[in-house]
Amino acid sequence: MLSVLGQVSGGPAVAHGKLLFRPIGPELILVGVALAVMLLDAGYPERHHATLALLSLAGLAAAAAYSLSLWSWTGPTTVLGGMVAADRFTVFFRLVILGVAALAVLLSYQYLERADEVRGEYYPLLLFATAGMTLITAAADLIVVFLALEVLSLSLYLLTGFSFRRLASAEASMKYFLLGAFSSAFFLYGIALAYGATGTTNLAGIAHGLTGQVGPLSLALAASGLLAVGFGFKVAAVPFHMWAPDAYQGAPTCVTAFMSAGTKVAAFAAFLRVFDVAFSPLIWDWKPFVWILAALTMVVGSVLAIAQSDVKRMLAYSSVAHAGFILVGVTAASHAGIQAAMFYLAVYPAMILGAFGVVMVVSGRGERGLTLSSYAGLARRSPLVAAVLALLLLSLAGIPPTAGFIAKVAVFTAAIQSGHWPLALVGVLASVVAAFFYLRVIVLMYMQEPVIAGGQREAETGFDAEPGAVGSLGFVAIAVPALLTLIFGVFPGILFGVLKSASIIRF
Amino acid sequence: MRTPISYFLLMSVLLFTIGTVGVLVRKNALVIFMSVELQLNAVNLALVAFSRQHGNLTGQVLAFFSMVVAAAEVVVGLAIIVSLYRKRRSANVDDASLLRG
Numbered sequence: 001m002l003s004v005l006g007q008v009s010g011g012p013a014v015a016h017g018k019l020l021f022r023p024i025g026p027e028l029i030l031v032g033v034a035l036a037v038m039l040l041d042a043g044y045p046e047r048h049h050a051t052l053a054l055l056s057l058a059g060l061a062a063a064a065a066y067s068l069s070l071w072s073w074t075g076p077t078t079v080l081g082g083m084v085a086a087d088r089f090t091v092f093f094r095l096v097i098l099g100v101a102a103l104a105v106l107l108s109y110q111y112l113e114r115a116d117e118v119r120g121e122y123y124p125l126l127l128f129a130t131a132g133m134t135l136i137t138a139a140a141d142l143i144v145v146f147l148a149l150e151v152l153s154l155s156l157y158l159l160t161g162f163s164f165r166r167l168a169s170a171e172a173s174m175k176y177f178l179l180g181a182f183s184s185a186f187f188l189y190g191i192a193l194a195y196g197a198t199g200t201t202n203l204a205g206i207a208h209g210l211t212g213q214v215g216p217l218s219l220a221l222a223a224s225g226l227l228a229v230g231f232g233f234k235v236a237a238v239p240f241h242m243w244a245p246d247a248y249q250g251a252p253t254c255v256t257a258f259m260s261a262g263t264k265v266a267a268f269a270a271f272l273r274v275f276d277v278a279f280s281p282l283i284w285d286w287k288p289f290v291w292i293l294a295a296l297t298m299v300v301g302s303v304l305a306i307a308q309s310d311v312k313r314m315l316a317y318s319s320v321a322h323a324g325f326i327l328v329g330v331t332a333a334s335h336a337g338i339q340a341a342m343f344y345l346a347v348y349p350a351m352i353l354g355a356f357g358v359v360m361v362v363s364g365r366g367e368r369g370l371t372l373s374s375y376a377g378l379a380r381r382s383p384l385v386a387a388v389l390a391l392l393l394l395s396l397a398g399i400p401p402t403a404g405f406i407a408k409v410a411v412f413t414a415a416i417q418s419g420h421w422p423l424a425l426v427g428v429l430a431s432v433v434a435a436f437f438y439l440r441v442i443v444l445m446y447m448q449e450p451v452i453a454g455g456q457r458e459a460e461t462g463f464d465a466e467p468g469a470v471g472s473l474g475f476v477a478i479a480v481p482a483l484l485t486l487i488f489g490v491f492p493g494i495l496f497g498v499l500k501s502a503s504i505i506r507f
Numbered sequence: 508m509r510t511p512i513s514y515f516l517l518m519s520v521l522l523f524t525i526g527t528v529g530v531l532v533r534k535n536a537l538v539i540f541m542s543v544e545l546q547l548n549a550v551n552l553a554l555v556a557f558s559r560q561h562g563n564l565t566g567q568v569l570a571f572f573s574m575v576v577a578a579a580e581v582v583v584g585l586a587i588i589v590s591l592y593r594k595r596r597s598a599n600v601d602d603a604s605l606l607r608g
Binding site: 143146147150154157158161164167168170171172173174175177178181182184185186188189191192193195196199200201245246249250 | 516523526530536539540543546547549550553554557560561563565566568569572573576579580583584586587588590591594595600603605606607
């Protein structure tokens with residue numbers, strides 16, 4: 001199976017000759033632009049919000065263009081002393097993450113203007129988090145995985161608490177930070193044990209060191225367990241999901257949209273690389289663990305989402321459940337499994353970012369109108385926004401002809417092919433449960449009258465109070481994901497064609 | 508005489524466990540954070556011990572990286588905890604009960 005997963009070279013790569021910086025070009029651009037935005041804000045405090053946002057967008061576009069040019073990279077598969085991989089797997093995930101970040105900038109612009117919280121450090125933090133996310137997809141060494149994970153986490157802790165005047169935001173930030181730091185410690189201990197077992201932190205070196213080892217594997221097994229716990233926290237898999245609902249609910253909604261989509265993609269990219277490649281010699285040992293993780297995550301995420309009355313919290317549990325569906329692809333651990341997980345990771349960010357985007361657009365200034373009841377009769381007040389949300393929710397529920405359906409079919413097929421039909425069965429049942437709470441929102445929007453209780457309605461939703469609330473930028477940021485879920489749902493071949501070469505992990 | 512590596516590992520596991528228990532049972536955000544730092548230092552000890560066992564420097568280098576990351580984490584973490592303390596006049600995590608469900 002190794003030959004399918006990628007060419008695992010023998011032993012850790014050693015740096016020869018000149019340093020090749022091209023494969024980390026996108027990260028260098030992102031960090032450079034982030035610093036430029038920060039300096040611009042410091043130098044010209046009478047800042048123009050639009051300038052900062054445009055500069056960030058330009059940086060993201062430049063990084064995306066540079067990533068695209070790496071698609072045809074013909075140099076060595078790893079550079080900088082075996083630290084960074086230069087494969088199409090990386091390019092694919094980089095483009096997804098950069099797209100997520102660009103849409104998040106559009107959402108953020110509108111959110112910050114409306115909430116009157118324009119502060120210059122927002123965009124640099126967002127760009128640093130993006131740089132961390134893209135770097136982790138390229139990591140070919142556990143040191144880089146750890147550093148990139150911390151770069152993205154530290155930026156996100158701060159972004160979560162960005163509206164610290166709102167108590168919920170500060171509280172969410174603290175919970176996210178404490179649990180995130182706790183999980184980082186487990187992750188780092190996993191790295192230390194992997195190093196202890198093999199004498200290297202290089203992913204290819206670990207795979208090489210573990211192949212054909214006959215002695216006691218306790219160190220390596222403990223390492224894979226601790227790393228799985230660390231990744232489990234980052235992707236919000238049950239039972240390591242406790243932070244997610246709190247952090248997603250308390251954070252400014254534009255940040256929630258960004259991190260629910262971006263972190264999951266980044267963490268899963270590293271998850272695939274570390275487990276399906278570096279620890280592939282131990283595949284029969286870690287598989288049961290991830291199997292249970294996937295089953296628990298799908299079931300618990302879907303069931304708990306039903307009980308929520310807050311839209312952000314409901315979507316947070318839905319994103320927990322989706323982590324479970326992606327884990328099914330990881331558990332399959334075949335080429336088809338990796339491909340299915342990658343397809344899921346390309347369409348899931350669009351769905352969840354779009355959904356949180358709609359929540360942001362619908363909620364009034366200062367995070368009001370987040371209860372489910374404030375969605376009653378939305379179709380009458382704002383038919384276009386309601387239609388977009390309905391499409392995204394159908395996709396999240398996995399109903400054809402949306403991309404969510406294709407993604408679920410792909411992961412379940414891969415699981416059945418690898419002989420995990422019970423897991424696929426659990427997944428299908430969880431999807432049925434999950435469909436209930438997505439459809440409930442659609443029913444609310446289309447088949448119920450808006451709740452009108454005197455002047456309370458305006459105070460509660462804040463939506464009607466500001467007729468221009470759906471700005472053109474915000475609408476672009478929710479329309480593009482909705483369109484993508486439809487396109488990839490009807491023509492999934494486009495994405496699968498790209499994945500044919502992108503799903504080969506090599507270093 | 509060379510001390511066997513198992514001694515260092517036992518010490519490291521002990522420190523890590525104390526840190527983990529500290530995170531789980533203490534209520535003060537600062538103490539929880541200190542427990543996390545204890546965990547990170549336990550990892551550093553393990554890294555350096557493994558580095559000596561394997562005779563290469565990767566572990567030592569990684570220990571330096573983890574120290575820098577821990578320092579960065581202190582900067583971010585204290586800022587977050589202090590800003591919450593200013594609002595609520597309490598660093599007790601049980602008081603942070605606005606978000607639940």
